[in-house]
Amino acid sequence: MDYSIFTAEHEAVRKTIRKFVDTELMPHTEQWEKDAYFADWVFPRMGELGFLSLRYPEKYGGAGGDYFMGLVLAEEMARCCIGGLPMAVAVQTDMATPPIMQFGTEEQKQKYLVPALKGQKVACLGITEPNAGSDVASIQTRAVRDGDYWVINGRKTFITNGVRADFITLVAKTNPDLGYNGVSLFLVDKGTPGFTVTRKLDKVGMRSSDTAELLFEDCRVRAENLLGVENRGFHQIMWELQGERLIGAAGAVAGAQYTFEKALAYARQRVQFGKPLVKLQVIAHRLAEMATEIEAARQLVYSTARKFAAGEYPVREISMAKLVGGQVSFRVADMALQIYGGYGYMMEYDVQRAWRDSRLYRIGGGTDEIMKEVIAKTMGL
Amino acid sequence: MKIAVLVKQTFDTEAKIILDVNGKISSSGVSLIMNPYDEFAVEEGLRIKEKEGGEVTVISVGGQQAQDALRQALAMGADKAVLVDQGEAELDEYATATILAKAISDLEYDLILGGFRAIDDGSAQVAGRVAEILNIPVVNVVTGLEIEGGKAVATRETESGSEVLEVPLPAVITAQKGLNEPRYPSMKGIMKAKKKPMDKKTLADLGLDDGKISAKVKALSFSLPEPRKAGKVIPGEAAEAARELARLLREEAKVI
Ligand SMILES: Cc1cc2nc3c(=O)[nH]c(=O)nc-3n(C[C@H](O)[C@H](O)[C@H](O)COP(=O)(O)OP(=O)(O)OC[C@H]3O[C@@H](n4cnc5c(N)ncnc54)[C@H](O)[C@@H]3O)c2cc1C
Numbered sequence: 001m002d003y004s005i006f007t008a009e010h011e012a013v014r015k016t017i018r019k020f021v022d023t024e025l026m027p028h029t030e031q032w033e034k035d036a037y038f039a040d041w042v043f044p045r046m047g048e049l050g051f052l053s054l055r056y057p058e059k060y061g062g063a064g065g066d067y068f069m070g071l072v073l074a075e076e077m078a079r080c081c082i083g084g085l086p087m088a089v090a091v092q093t094d095m096a097t098p099p100i101m102q103f104g105t106e107e108q109k110q111k112y113l114v115p116a117l118k119g120q121k122v123a124c125l126g127i128t129e130p131n132a133g134s135d136v137a138s139i140q141t142r143a144v145r146d147g148d149y150w151v152i153n154g155r156k157t158f159i160t161n162g163v164r165a166d167f168i169t170l171v172a173k174t175n176p177d178l179g180y181n182g183v184s185l186f187l188v189d190k191g192t193p194g195f196t197v198t199r200k201l202d203k204v205g206m207r208s209s210d211t212a213e214l215l216f217e218d219c220r221v222r223a224e225n226l227l228g229v230e231n232r233g234f235h236q237i238m239w240e241l242q243g244e245r246l247i248g249a250a251g252a253v254a255g256a257q258y259t260f261e262k263a264l265a266y267a268r269q270r271v272q273f274g275k276p277l278v279k280l281q282v283i284a285h286r287l288a289e290m291a292t293e294i295e296a297a298r299q300l301v302y303s304t305a306r307k308f309a310a311g312e313y314p315v316r317e318i319s320m321a322k323l324v325g326g327q328v329s330f331r332v333a334d335m336a337l338q339i340y341g342g343y344g345y346m347m348e349y350d351v352q353r354a355w356r357d358s359r360l361y362r363i364g365g366g367t368d369e370i371m372k373e374v375i376a377k378t379m380g381l
Numbered sequence: 382m383k384i385a386v387l388v389k390q391t392f393d394t395e396a397k398i399i400l401d402v403n404g405k406i407s408s409s410g411v412s413l414i415m416n417p418y419d420e421f422a423v424e425e426g427l428r429i430k431e432k433e434g435g436e437v438t439v440i441s442v443g444g445q446q447a448q449d450a451l452r453q454a455l456a457m458g459a460d461k462a463v464l465v466d467q468g469e470a471e472l473d474e475y476a477t478a479t480i481l482a483k484a485i486s487d488l489e490y491d492l493i494l495g496g497f498r499a500i501d502d503g504s505a506q507v508a509g510r511v512a513e514i515l516n517i518p519v520v521n522v523v524t525g526l527e528i529e530g531g532k533a534v535a536t537r538e539t540e541s542g543s544e545v546l547e548v549p550l551p552a553v554i555t556a557q558k559g560l561n562e563p564r565y566p567s568m569k570g571i572m573k574a575k576k577k578p579m580d581k582k583t584l585a586d587l588g589l590d591d592g593k594i595s596a597k598v599k600a601l602s603f604s605l606p607e608p609r610k611a612g613k614v615i616p617g618e619a620a621e622a623a624r625e626l627a628r629l630l631r632e633e634a635k636v637i
Contacts (some may be wrong), residue, residue: 008452015414019565
């Protein structure tokens with residue numbers, strides 16, 4: 001009996017993506033990490049193969065698959081041995097574009113969503129600012145109505161895909177007096193006068209992903225670039241964050257699985273005291289612990305994904321999955337590095353990169369502390 | 382142009398082969414793929430169809446798990462599939478070819494494509510036997526194929542160069558690496574593959590029974606290659622070490 005949430009179709013998609021990752025991405029990943037930028041051809045190529053639009057309706061160029069198809073993509077991308085590229089893809093498929101599908105007009109879908117699903121337009125999502133990270137409602141970027149236009153002023157930072165993006169799904173204050181009830185979303189094209197990339201940021205990990213600091217100075221966008229309902233932006237972005245966190249958790253856990261497999265193979269062949277490391281009980285138990293933590297986290301991701309796919313809005317489980325996924329991925333990378341010993345500390349072994357990359361999962365998309373805050377609130381605390 | 386493509390589900394090229402307690406090859410936990418040479422054949426069939434019009438039917442003999450290979454071909458763009466489940470029957474190349482030829486003779490066909498061999502048993506016999514049973518020509522190990530005016534013009538690599546051959550259709554052509562670069566199954570194709578027709582048949586449906594296909598070749602035993610011995614590192618100065626290496630290659634390994 002097969003109890004998997006994945007069908008034969010999911011497995012066929014998985015096989016195809018895995019082949020793509022192995023044959024088309026893996027030969028370049030090392031170089032992309034060195035360049036701190038993965039090649040621009042990746043998005044259009046993935047779009048061409050239909051990987052970016054798996055769970056979108058055919059009407060928008062998608063394959064009409066279910067939510068689990070997106071999960072398969074995140075899981076397989078996590079096996080490309082670098083974290084930055086899967087993160088960039090997740091921003092494209094599960095963070096910057098779902099609000100367009102959910103809240104956008106038909107024109108906005110045609111202009112932004114369809115090309116994004118084809119990989120012809122790269123999307124980024126702008127929430128975080130220098131003075132507003134965890135406290136999203138305190139953002140200072142302002143959009144002021146001026147006739148048929150909105151005039152935007154402010155800064156965004158830590159924006160994934162921000163350097164290469166063709167447009168941004170931007171969160172701005174439209175009514176500062178109303179707190180989180182005065183926030184709106186906008187779609188802003190790169191190249192709009194007043195919108196500049198001020199810096200490409202240098203990071204500890206996720207190096208192949210471009211992370212930008214952005215500036216909006218009297219940037220004028222047309223009224224139709226407002227996404228969704230004016231002043232409902234905070235609720236819309238909280239909706240977006242649920243999908244972001246769930247896919248982030250799925251990617252984190254799948255990355256941990258990959259790191260675990262590598263560490264297991266290493267421990268089988270590394271001989272000390274006359275036998276392979278796996279014959280040392282301490283190491284065997286560590287590997288057992290890693291496998292158990294990964295499995296527990298994965299099952300939480302899957303059961304939560306089932307609810308999410310059914311149209312539920314399980315904020316509590318999503319926050320739990322994100323919390324445990326991020327923590328497990330970093331802990332597994334740390335244990336793996338320990339198993340590799342001195343080799344693990346050398347740049348020529350991949351495990352150091354998993355260690356650096358996985359650290360992000362405890363910060364991006366909402367920190368561990370914020371996840372606990374959300375979970376505590378659902379307990380009435 | 383009606384094209385039939387023979388497809389076999391095989392072990393993944395990276396699968397670790399182990400023998401079970403009875404000394405038979407164990408398939409438990411092994412991931413299965415479409416035989417890579419058959420993938421070239423499917424791709425070629427689709428390209429011919431795209432150029433000439435027509436229909437591609439993929440055919441496999443195998444258990445229910447062979448459906449995955451057929452569905453992959455359908456997701457790549459084949460139109461329909463035929464799966465013959467041999468049940469408990471033990472098959473050799475003669476038996477497999479007999480079943481395939483019977484299944485194909487129920488179809489209309491102008492061209493039959495297949496991989497030149499399967500990566501598991503590697504006997505490279507089945508397609509040729511199918512041609513023999515159907516009494517049509519066969520060209521093996523093909524790296525280039527053109528269809529023109531009821532004929533197939535096939536290029537095959539030989540040890541000393543290549544040759545170009547012409548055969549009238551219908552014919553059997555077997556694919557070698559280099560014939561083409563198989564496409565990925567399309568994502569939409571994967572999701573729709575279930576809706577394409579898959580005709581599942583038993584041996585009885587084909588009018589075959591154990592007597593007609595009883596294997597003539599019986600595998601007596603399997604053995605795994607000797608595990609590779611650990612390598613030897615020769616220490617010392619380069620010139621000295623090279624001399625020692627040459628000595629060992631001559632006296633111990635006896636390769637020079
Ligand atoms: C590589 C990378 C990519 C990113 N990509 C994007 C992107 O594409 N788009 C985007 O908008 N943002 C992005 N971010 C930003 C990310 O979402 C924020 O970094 C994160 O939400 C935390 O905000 P902050 O960095 O300002 O930290 P702060 O909010 O300043 O937090 C500092 C510390 O205080 C803790 N803290 C804060 N508030 C509380 C509280 N109430 N209770 C307990 N502890 C608290 C935090 O948990 C943290 O430990 C990215 C970040 C990184 C590093």
